[in-house]
Amino acid sequence: MVVFNRGMSNADRHGLIAKTVRDSGRATVQELAELTGASEMTIRRDLDTLAAQGVLERVRGGARTLLLRGEEPPFALRAHEAVAAKQRIAAAICALIADGETVVLDSGTTCLEAARLLRERPVTVMPLSLQAIHLLAEPPGPATLVVPGGRPRAAEGALTGPLTLASLAALRFDTAIIGCCGLTAADGLTAYDLDDAAVKKAAITSARRVIAAADGSKLGHTAHAHVGPATLVHTLVTDPTAPTDEITALEAGGTVVRTV
C-alpha cells in the first residue's frame, strides 16, 4: 500500500492535538484521528507522549486539558512555536555580544536558541537551564561553559533555589540575557514562577548589562511574579508583532528597543 506524505510532521500533529485539546477542553481519540488524518493508534501514542510532557491529561477515550487557568504553556509546546521569530531574536542578541564576554543566559525557549549560537563564539556562558547546559556541553566548541548550581524545575530544566542564587552571587558577568514571561513599562519585568523571578533578579544584579528577549506576545503582558522595573533592561530585542505603544513607553524609560 502506498502511504503518501500528508504534509504533517510529528511535531505539527502534536501541536494541533494540543491546541484542539486546549481550546475545547477535551477531545476524543476518534475526533483527533479524523482531524489529523492519522490512525487512532498513532493518536493514542501521541496522547501518551503529550501526557508524559505534562501538556494534557489522558482519560479513557481521549484527553483533557490541564490548563484550566491562564498558566504558562508547557515547554515542549512552546519550543515548537514561532521558532523562526525566536531564532531571529536570538541572532540579534548574539550580535550584541562581543568575543571574550562573560554571559549569564536565562532559561526559556528563546534563550535556548541563543545558546545554540553562542556555542560557536569564544565567550564564557553560564546557562540557567539544563537544556542549555546540555547544548553547550557536548561539542568542544570555542565557548566556555560554567554550570550554576540549583534544582531543575519541570520539563524546562530551569535552575532555581539557593544554590543558583549563590552561584550568581559569587560571579559577575558582562551581560545577562533574560527571557521574559511578561514585560510592560508600567509593571516591569514579570515571570510565571516565584523562584524563577528570584533567579532572574539575581542574574540581573550580577551583570553590567541586561538584554531582554521577548517576542511580541510578551510585551504588554504581565505575569504573576515581579522581577523588577523595566528600567533595569538596557536593551530589548523583540519582533514586529510587539505593540508599538508599549515599545514607545519602554523607550521613554530609557530602554533601547531592537525589532527584528
Add this chain to the structure above:
Amino acid sequence: MVVFNRGMSNADRHGLIAKTVRDSGRATVQELAELTGASEMTIRRDLDTLAAQGVLERVRGGARTLLLRGEEPPFALRAHEAVAAKQRIAAAICALIADGETVVLDSGTTCLEAARLLRERPVTVMPLSLQAIHLLAEPPGPATLVVPGGRPRAAEGALTGPLTLASLAALRFDTAIIGCCGLTAADGLTAYDLDDAAVKKAAITSARRVIAAADGSKLGHTAHAHVGPATLVHTLVTDPTAPTDEITALEAGGTVVRTV
C-alpha cells in the same frame, strides 16, 4: 551487491583500533584496515573521530598513542570497558542506599552506571559530572536531582572549581559515592587530577558515609593527586580481580570491603 554483516559494530571497531594503537604505540591505516576488515577510508574517519576525543594522535599514514606515561585513559574508551563489572559494582552500591537518602555522586564511568540505577529510586542525588546530570535530568523518575555548580573538565564532564566546592560546602549528604583512580591502604585515595581530588575531598567531607567504587585494577594503584587516607572510606565495593593482600590491608584499617 551483498554486503554481509561482519559482526563488528562501530564502537567495537573503535575500541579495537584504540587498543591496537595503545599496545603497539602506533599503527598504520593499512594495518588497521586489514585488522578490522573495514576500508581505509572508514579507518581514516575513525582515526579522526578518535583523535577528536583525545584517544590518540593522528599522524600521516596512521595514528600514534598519546598515553606515553601512565595517564588516565580517555573517557570515551573507559566507558566501553568492563561494563559488566562496573554495572555489578554500581548495583551493589545502590543496594546500600536506602530510600529517601541524599547522595553525592562522583564523576567516572562506574558512578555513571550508579546514576542509571539511582534514577529509579526515591532519593536525592547531586552528581558531580555533566554526564550523570544528563542521565538524571530527562525522565520524571522518582529521583530528585540537585545540580552543583562548576566548570566541566574534558569529555568526562567532571565538575570542578570553586563553584563545585561551594556547592558541596553548602550541603550535607547521607552518602558520598566516590569513584577511585587509585586506592591503597598505604597511600590512601588518589585521583589523576588535582581539581578532581579537591572535589572528592569536599564530597567526602560533606557526607556522613563514604562508599568507594573501584574495580580491581584500581586497588593497589596510586595516582598523582592525593585525596585522603584510606580510612575515610567506610565501604569499598570492588570486583574479584582485586588483589587480596590489598583488600586485607584495607580491612585492617576499618574499611568494609564488598566483592561482587
Add this chain to the structure above:
DNA sequence: AGCTTTCAAACATGAGTAATGTTCGTTACG
C-alpha cells in the same frame, strides 16, 4: 454476567538517516 469500546503489545511497512565503500582530484613528504 454480557456487551461494547478502548487500550496496548506485536508485527509489518515505509521513509528518512547514518554508516560505509568507491572514485578521483589534491596535498604532503621524500
Add this chain to the structure above:
DNA sequence: CGTAACGAACATTACTCATGTTTGAAAGCT
C-alpha cells in the same frame, strides 16, 4: 618530481523511527 596519503563527493547499504494493522486483553456500561 614521483609516490603515498588524504579528503571531498557520490552511491549504496544498513539501520532507526514513525506509522499502520492486527489481535487479544482490560475497562466501563447496562
